[in-house]
Amino acid sequence: MILLQAVDISKSFAAEPILSGINLQIQSGERIGLVGVNGVGKSTFLKILTGQMFPDSGEIRKGKQVQVGYLAQNSGLQSENIIWDEMITVFDDLRAQEKxxxxxxxxxxxxxxEKQHEQLLEQYSILxxxxxxxxxxxxxxxxxxVLHGMRFYEDDYQKPISSLSGGQKTRLALCKLLLTNPDILVLDEPTNYLDIETLTWLEKxxxxxPGAILVVSHDRFFLDALVTVIYEIERTQCKRYVGNYSNYLDLKAEDIERQLATYEKQEKEISKLEDFIARNIARASTTKRAQSRRKMLDKISRVERPVTADRKVSFSFDVDRTSGNEVLKVKDLxxxxxxxxxxxxxxxxLERGERVALLGPNGIGKSSLLKTIIGQLPPLAGTITLGSNVAIGYYDQEQTRLHPQVQVLHELWDEYPQMLEQDVRTVLGNFLFSGDDVLKKISTLSGGEKARxxxxxxxxQNANFLILDEPTxxxxxxxKEVLENALYDYPGTILFVSHDRYFLNKMATRVIELGPNGCESYLGDYNYFREKKMEQEELALNSVASKETISTQDERRPTDKENYLQDKEQQRRERQRQRKIExxxxxxxxxxxxxxxxxxxLCQPEIFEEPLKAVELTDQLTKKNEELEALLEEWEQVQEETP
Structure with missing residues (x-):
């Protein structure tokens, strides 16, 4: 069943078209991903779909009973309530029914x-x-x-929402929206501020x-795991592709290949016609034929140049000199x-040429470790040793190394004054800053522009050791794809932090998992890391005696072994918790x-004639409801237990 339709939607800003004749439909249970480059109009389209903005032309068709829930990008929940009181407002109608x-x-x-009793029973049964x-x-x-899945625990329930950070308010807004359970969920970048564990929970x-979902996301792993249809907005138009994000890439590549072949064929035909007209229009004997060809040329419906040939971000990383084999050594830090x-x-x-991903829960110190390695933070204990000829290039996710009041042009030129202005402009052009764009102040740029x-x-910098904090x-x-390709071909060494699982899987040759008491290394990509973690869950079934044997067999790394045993014990408790839940x-x-x-x-007619029986059944029902409430409360407590 079609829940919502967008028909011929068009929208312009300052006479510049953003959307032109967009058509989209959402069916029951459908999972749709909306993709396109930054600034193409995805968020504008979502606002039109949800009634936050009116189109210049076209209409939105929606059933009267269809409920649409919308989470805007980075929209935090604003309320004077504490967390629990705000969440429970979603169920005010149910609470009134319960009373x-x-x-x-x-x-x-x-x-x-008997008549009154019959009326009460009927009313009770329906309600x-x-x-x-x-x-x-x-x-x-x-x-x-839902609160637990979004990393809000029992201790957080009484916190005032006004005291939370921006990221926490955004997660809480998502919690409330999920609890409302609308027929259509419209989500604009819901994965912002989520760590990998929370992302995995949200995907599940x-x-x-049960309802339909329309989502805008730059997380390709998330799109692959969730959506079954992709709509792409490109050049103000919209096209539908069946499948997840990876399917879309394959279908899109086939489309581009066909469009490019058609475009090139038409360009050859147009070139021949133009050449014939130019050579024959002035001759009296051939001018009519040339005029006929000109009419043919005017009637040709021009095929647009495929977007793959349009200008996109284009760059590569290189090194001035090669480092030694040993790039970095961290000990007891x-x-x-x-x-x-x-x-x-x-x-x-770290050895030369490695691409190492640093993983761990939020707040464990991943960014702090990177800042300690580059000398921005002092180590509290331990040593950091760089290898010979190592030159570090650092990418800061918070963009604190940019100067807000400086123009884009001078942000680069001041740091590399030996370059010619034209060369600086050429570099910026490769990052999509052209013309007057290079004269914008850093403070006026969007997050994506600052990243570029x-x-x-x-x-x-041409550094041979890149340290990257959330580069995507x-x-x-x-x-992101251009960045991946550039880093994949980079001849130096990379240590990076990222929550982008697609990026992690493509880039990492090794994963280091950071914990409160050390780290564990996994030689392989992100998928390999996940497989090893699952194997560790199976090992949790081992007895305490086996664990003690393992502990005594290898005393060379006592801290790692202690962590290992703690992890196994935690996994054993998690298995017990899951069995209790079942x-x-x-x-x-x-x-x-x-x-x-x-x-x-209680709804049977014969019960109406036996008031005592009705009272007995009502008492039993009350007791059963009390038993159910007790079981649900115990279930909630077990759900909240930390293994």
Missing amino acids: QLRLLEQQMGEPMS SEDFKDKGGFQYEANIRN YLNGY TVGYGDHVLSSGISFQ VSLAKLML NHLDIFS ELEGKIEVIEAEIASLEEQ
Whole structure:
């Protein structure tokens, strides 16, 4: 069933067309990804779809009963409530129904006429069935589940929303939207501010979501895992591709190949016609034929030049000199700020040519470790040794090395004054800054534009050891692909932090996982790292005795082994927790069936003639509801337990 249609949507800003004749439809249960380069109009289109903005022409068709939930890009939740009170407002109607059910249960236990009792039973049956269908017996558990998935725990529930960071407010806005359970979820960059574990949870949640989803995201791994249809906005137009993001890339490449062949063929035909006209228009004997060809030329419907031939970000990284084989050695390092330790006992080594990804949960000290390596932060303990001829190039995700009041041109030229202005402009042109764009102040640039300036400066360094902190942030999908290719061909060494799993999988030749008490190295890409982590979960079934044997067999790295054993014990507890959850869910299912049976009995006509039987069944129903609530509360507690 079609839930929503966009028909011939057009929109312009300052006489410049952004969208022209866009058509899109969303069907029940469909998962749609909307892609396109930065500034192409994706967010504008979402605002038009959700009624936040009006189109210049065209219309949005939507059923009266269809509910649309919209999460704008970086839109934080604004409220004076504490977290729990704000989340529970989503279920105000259910809570009112619950109060009404309790009141009806009390009334049914009081003496009354048969007719009154019959009316109460009918009213109770209808209300109870509606309450159950809407999830009335589990809405608090749903709140806890979603908050937990977004990394808000029991200790956070009483925090005022106004005291949270911008990223936390954005995650909380997503929590509230998910709980409202609209028919269509419209999400603009929902993966911002999410670490890998939270991203994985969100993917699973959305894959099980009963409604339709329309999402804009630069996370290609996320799109591959979720969507089944891609709409691409390009040159103000929109085209539909069936499949996930990887399928779209293949289909798009085939389209471009066909368009390029058609374009080149037409260009040859046009060139022949123009040449014939130029040679024959002035001759009296051939002027009519030339005029005829000119009319043919005027009637030709011109094929547009394929976008692949348009100007895009274009750059590469090189080195001035080659480093030694040993690039970096970190031994027993502790990182943090003052007395606040983020991670300690960090030891690892980097060899020339490696591309090493640094992973770990948010707040564990990944960015702090990079800043400590480059000397921006002092080490709290341990040593950092650079190899011979090592020259570091650093990319800062916060762009703190840019000067807000400086023009784009001088941001590069001031650092490389020996370059000619034309050469600086050429470099900036490769990063899509041309004409008056180079005279813009850094403070006026978007996040993506600042990222491109930082990458331009990094490229000019010709460093042989690149340290990159979230280099794909703010870049559109196509710029990410250019960056990947440039780094893939780079002859030096790379140490990087990223939450972009697609980027991680393509770039990493080794993964270092950072923890509070050291790090663990995995030789391979991101997929290999995930496989090894799954194997470790299986090893959690080993007995404590086996673990102790492992511990005594290898004492060369006591800190790593201690971490290893702690991980295994944690995984064992997680398995126990999951079994307990399954057991409780089985009991809940049985109780819910018994409640349904009691409610059905209360609705039977013969019960109307036996008030005492009705009271007895009502008492049983009340007890079963209390049992269900107790089981749900226990289920919630087990869900929240930290393994």
